[in-house]
Amino acid sequence: MRHLLSTSDLTYTQAIRILDTAAEMARISEGPVKKLPTLRGRTIVNLFFEDSTRTRISFEAAAKRLSADVINFSAKGSSASKGESLKDTAQTLQAMGADAVILRHSASGAAQRLANSHWTSGSVINAGDGTHEHPTQALLDAFTIRQHLRVGTGDLRGLTIAIVGDILHSRVARSDVHLLSLLGAQVILVAPPTLLPIGASTWPVQISYDFDSVLPLVDAVMMLRVQQERMSDFFFPTAREYSHYYGLNADRLKKMKPTAIIMHPGPMNRGLEITAECADSARSVILEQVTNGVSVRMAVLYLLLAGAPSEDGEITQ
Amino acid sequence: MTDYLLDGGVLADGKAVQVLIKDGLINQIESVVSTLGATNLQKISINGCIILPGFVDLHTHLREPGREDSETVESGSRAAAKGGFTAVSAMANTFPVADTAGVVEQVYALGQATGLCDVFPIGAVTQGLGGTALAELGAMADSKARVRIFSDDGNCVFDPMVMRRALEYVKKFDGVIAQHAQDPHLTKDAQMNEGLISSKLGLKGWPAVAEESIIARDVLLADHVQSRLHVCHVTSAGGVDIIRWAKARGIQVSAEVTPHHLLLTDDLAESYDPIYKVNPPLRTQRDVMALREGLADGTIDIVATDHAPHPAENKECEWQAASFGMLGLETALSIVQATMIDTAMMSWGDLAMRMSTSPARIGGYADHGQGLKIGSTAHLTIVNPTRAWKVDRDLVASRSRNTPYHGMEFPGSVVATFYRGIPTVLDAKLESATHGN
Structure with missing residues (x-):
């Protein structure tokens, strides 16, 4: 594995190996010396064509804990905003000797395009491409679920996980669907019909328009952010009506299993898809997701860049 | 002037x-022609090759004036000749827009100055392709270019009243409105066919219904005002069905499909390679089969290339940032042979009808599409159906390289x-000595 572009490219063995490695990284992060020398002298570029402070900081923290040199390239205020193409930017970074490019881009497929071009020879890690995928988010979601509901090892067989909200525009949902089902979980997509992609019924998921009927079945609910601009495109009538049918609130919390956890990839719209009560409740693991994000991204960087020996030969540089 | 004897075809x-071309006209077609009276006779052996009437394209983007970096009338004419075309129709979406007689x-x-094929301009339906005010259709029809086809291609004539008036107005000179059928509200920021693949890739969908609903509206309008409608680049099974229904009702509608x-x-x-990004978008295998059936049974009248050259930088980028369009002139015959002839869905006679006779009739190009008729202008295309070739984007005659067929092998050429009786291509190579006229 040279790049991480999509969770659909991962085999079961690779996915488990990333999660196990992330668990190792988490243990190190809890110790007194948080830093590993593994990637000393390697250069990692955070190439962000789209604002995302939290994802960028998470990757930056992960790279720094592995002792890599990190260059942050934000397209805002840079030559990219003056019309420089992805190709020229990538070639410039290549000329500066980047070993890996972490790419965030508003265009679906940008990371795959970069990986399959000759514009850069380094590893490409997809940090979110348009409405396509966000694989490290799915990995941290799977990691968090495993920590809470599967004592931190193995896969997710026997668990039922609802992903609720704007599936149509969500790169997190697409990555989660592939990965969680690969790991054996049953995924239920819950959304109004307007926010489900055409043909989602062919995905390895169940689909429901009725959040309340799904709540008692699930071990985890993943609430997706609803963008304010969706309202102007007629996806639902009003924010109030959306919250009424698909928002997570105290009443709905009561319908969930006592062991079920609440997740959100952030940033949250409190009061729209999730109430403050739920976001801040003891059942919420939203901040743990953030913490786990660093461990998972350390694992990905380590496995892609350190040339880690592999028993199964599947993850090598 | 050199006369030509085509031998062995x-x-x-x-x-x-044998075919004798004399004074630029088809002089004789016989098992053995008489060459008495021929001057400066050149004999060309075309052993076993098929002699077809010169191809006519009703949908070509030549980019001149305005985007000469991607194509010019001259380079596009070279590509056309290489593809077997003796007439092409230059789309109006140039800079400035072809919306005036000038x-x-x-x-x-x-x-005419290039002299490799006839270039018949298509006029814009509305001023600046803006969709709101009719361009001076009469002035373009009466100009030296004798425009008969009008299209806002690239944009849909979406306002139903504008479309109705355009259809009515061109009846005066037997014109035809060539509609790019695309409901703009259903396709805002659309990137590719809406379906399983677009959902997976997270690319905004272009649903077939956005095309079909406009085709349905337009055939009803054409019926109401008793005028001629031509549907550009039909892509979907549903579109074929609507046109079949309209023809059965006697509505004057013609339609094209691209190779x-x-x-x-x-x-x-799935490659996210925008070499495959085109408008209207590539659809599913089911649609492909319906288009082939529609072309075979005559529901779709013609093949038109929608040849759309773009410079490299407009394709060497993210899918969303890339331009729509692909080259088509130089590969059209080979693709139609592979998909329609070699699959036994059509004969070579059918191909001649759909690539020469019918497009010339729809466009009113009197000098073209006459078939192999004694005394008609010698516009001829010679095809070797067993001369396989591999497409190489670095060897195209077009000024641009955006062919999706690079590396693909086709059965015939x-x-x-x-x-006009002069070879523009011989031995599958452009004749350099045929410039000017």
Whole structure:
């Protein structure tokens, strides 16, 4: 594995190996010396064509804990905003000797395009491409679920996980669907019909328009952010009506299993898809997701860049 | 003027003949012609090749004036000749837009000066392709370019009242409105066919219904005002059904399909390589089969290339940032042979009808599409159906390289093209000595 572009490219063995490695990284992060020398002298570029402070900081923290040199390239205020193409930017970074490019881009497929071009020879890690995928988010979601509901090892067989909200525009949902089902979980997509992609019924998921009927079945609910601009495109009538049918609130919390956890990839719209009560409740693991994000991204960087020996030969540089 | 004897060829029906081209006209078609009276006779052996009437394209983007970095009338004419075309129709979405007599006359004159094929300009339906005010259709029709086809291609004439008036107005000079059927509200920021693949890739969908609903509206409008409608680049099974229904009702509608929609499908977008980004988009295998059936049974009248050159930088980028369009002139015959002839869905006679006779009739190009008729202008395309070739984007005659067929092998090729009795292509190579006229 040279790049991480999509969770659909991962085999079961690779996915488990990333999660196990992330668990190792988490243990190190809890110790007194948080830093590993593994990637000393390697250069990692955070190439962000789209604002995302939290994802960028998470990757930056992960790279720094592995002792890599990190260059942050934000397209805002840079030559990219003056019309420089992805190709020229990538070639410039290549000329500066980047070993890996972490790419965030508003265009679906940008990371795959970069990986399959000759514009850069380094590893490409997809940090979110348009409405396509966000694989490290799915990995941290799977990691968090495993920590809470599967004592931190193995896969997710026997668990039922609802992903609720704007599936149509969500790169997190697409990555989660592939990965969680690969790991054996049953995924239920819950959304109004307007926010489900055409043909989602062919995905390895169940689909429901009725959040309340799904709540008692699930071990985890993943609430997706609803963008304010969706309202102007007629996806639902009003924010109030959306919250009424698909928002997570105290009443709905009561319908969930006592062991079920609440997740959100952030940033949250409190009061729209999730109430403050739920976001801040003891059942919420939203901040743990953030913490786990660093461990998972350390694992990905380590496995892609350190040339880690592999028993199964599947993850090598 | 040199006269030519084509020796050893066959007609579309397989009959072995010699053809004598004299003074730029088809002089004789016989098993053995008499060359008495021929001057400066050149004999060309075309052993076993099929002699077809010169191809006519009703949908070509030549980019001149305004985007000469991607194509010019001259380079596009070279690509056309290489593809076996003796007439092409230059789309109006140039800079400036071909919405006045001045621009269409300029494009026509550039074609005549190049002299590799006739370049018939298509006029814009609305001023600046803006969709709100009719362009001076009469002035373009009366100009030296004698425009008969009008299209806002690239944009849909979406306002139903504008479309109705345009259809009515062109009846005065037997014109036709060539509609790019695309509901703009249903396709805002659309990137590819809406379906399983677009959902997976997270690319905004272009649903077939956005095309079909406009086709349905337009055939009803054409019926109401008793005028002629031409549907550009039909892509979907549903669109074929609507046109079939309209023809059965006696509505004056004609339709075209592009070679790429006869061959390629939307799963190619999984590479995120925008070489496959085209408008209207590639659709599913089911649609491809319906288009082939529609072309075979005559529901779809013609093949048109929608040849759309773009410079490299407009394709070497993210899918969303890339331009729509692909080259088509030089590969059209090979694709139609592969998809329609070699699959036994059509004969070579059918191909001649759909690539020469019918497009010339729809466009009112009297000098073209006459078939192999004694005394008519010698516009001829010679095809070797067993001369396989591999597409190489670095060897195209077009100024641009955006062919989706690079590296693909096709079963047959155009080996010679005669335009007004003069070879523009011989031995599958452009004749350099045929410039000017």
